[in-house]
Amino acid sequence: MPNNGYPWVREAIAARMSVEQGVTVTQAEMLLTCGAAGGLNVVFKALLNPGEEVILLAPYFVEYNFYLDNHGGVGRVVNTDQDFNLDLPAIAAAISEKTKAIIINSPNNPTGQIYPEEALTALGVILEEAGKRFGSTIYLIADEPYRKIIFDGNIVPGIFRTYRNSIVVSSYSKDLSLPGERIGYLAVHPEIDDKTALLDAMNLANRILGFVNAPALMQRVVAELQDVTVDTAIYARRREIFCSILRDAGYTFLAPRGAFYIFPQAPIQDDVRFIALLQEEKILAVPGVGFGAPGYFRLAFCVGDEVIKRSAEGFRQAMRKATAGI
């Protein structure tokens, strides 16, 4: 097998992506990777020169900063708006001659937000114009392992239709519930700048970073499962149970549109301290500060219905303690 994966596996993925993205993608524009984390490291190794910046939208997955640091890159954080949507003027203001890329994660971990197509189209225009102004290419990297886990008939827009210099990185850990098998892929827009050089660099990066190739057996498995996903009705039901518990206990939050996380406001400013209060109730949450969003906390609903239901009293109790100033 070539290091970028079995051609027929890439063809199967390209066929599905062509529909999702509304742009014809072929196996030649694609690389099988060791999950999305492996794919992102390959992309950054191929793209970045020391000191170049990648815009991260807070709240963001904390490990992006490590991935950048691995390859000499620097994260530049831009906050999303109060609904966790793209703050386009803030993004435009953060772009400089050092900007190599921006990474978006939609549906988002930790907020469950999905960026709408109009915002992505406007983002494409901003990146295109900034690239012209600085005489550079600014890449849009979409990390989208939650694409198929969506609720209420939402759709995840294809970024290939909104911006030419874009790269999609994804994984099957979530949509096939295959965590630990380390199988994912990346694909570049068919008309991306320096396409051949970029794909060659990614292929070499995949090899020399020690991935060499995506696990061979799992490549064969996912090729047969391109139109399949876990039953999202289960996640939708758990989301309902969870939202209802949080609403009743008085928390402020955005009902997630996709993925399996909720990112409520902590009732006190110190999210790490609030996490400790939840822990006293045997509830495991992650402080928002780790996502670049202090004052919030992340909950995951990839656990059983009963576990979620049993947490109701704990959430009420933690809210009581927090607002009583204990």
Added chain:
Amino acid sequence: MPNNGYPWVREAIAARMSVEQGVTVTQAEMLLTCGAAGGLNVVFKALLNPGEEVILLAPYFVEYNFYLDNHGGVGRVVNTDQDFNLDLPAIAAAISEKTKAIIINSPNNPTGQIYPEEALTALGVILEEAGKRFGSTIYLIADEPYRKIIFDGNIVPGIFRTYRNSIVVSSYSKDLSLPGERIGYLAVHPEIDDKTALLDAMNLANRILGFVNAPALMQRVVAELQDVTVDTAIYARRREIFCSILRDAGYTFLAPRGAFYIFPQAPIQDDVRFIALLQEEKILAVPGVGFGAPGYFRLAFCVGDEVIKRSAEGFRQAMRKATAGI
């Protein structure tokens, strides 16, 4: 599963390693990795500060240089002796205050050499003394995916018995003939310096380099196959066929003691040019210059007997052309 792998899988590997190394190794000293290439990248990410040196013994696997460069390290090449064995005085002379580690590969790709125990014991003394002199720890990294592919009753000495600050990195690609599944491991000596910090760093490196963990299903597979290996008699037979062809055609070479490579001298100094002559005969070989050993070329005998047999006339023809100065 923890990012360093299923504990019971690590236990199965530790039990076999304890016998091989003659030192009791436990699951706590071990990390499942995405093959040996992934393991080496994890080791280098954990160990290296920018500009620190790792001694490479030529001929060496060419990708070591890339792995070092990924993490800010610098390779310092030391030649082996005329039999491709350790040149201990040359190694001693190459050690400086910048030296962080030395990497050995035994059985060796490309030479098939196995370093004898006395030489490894002497190497341990050299590293220990140099470490004291420079007030540092110099790590010995053994990359040994070919440990079980050995001929003529040779044995591969366990480096844990010869040096305390040592790390073993390996893979199942070769001994189970599972290339592409990306399953391997690393283990540190139970009494290695800064053991806890080092293992923590490796665990984090495994995660943030994007491996996250070794492929989960394959972890379960190899746990059941610790005492199994491919039938090495097949490789031994192919080695005989190949050596006899090369001998008859007038090539100078060392009969490999392990692995499945032969590294003959090119009959002309320019190995790249000689490779082209072999290619005219439809024989695929790799020039020695890529292994830091110009004037040689690498042949692999992980191909069928018939393919090897059919190459006889080609090797004679290439020798004729080379010596005729064509």
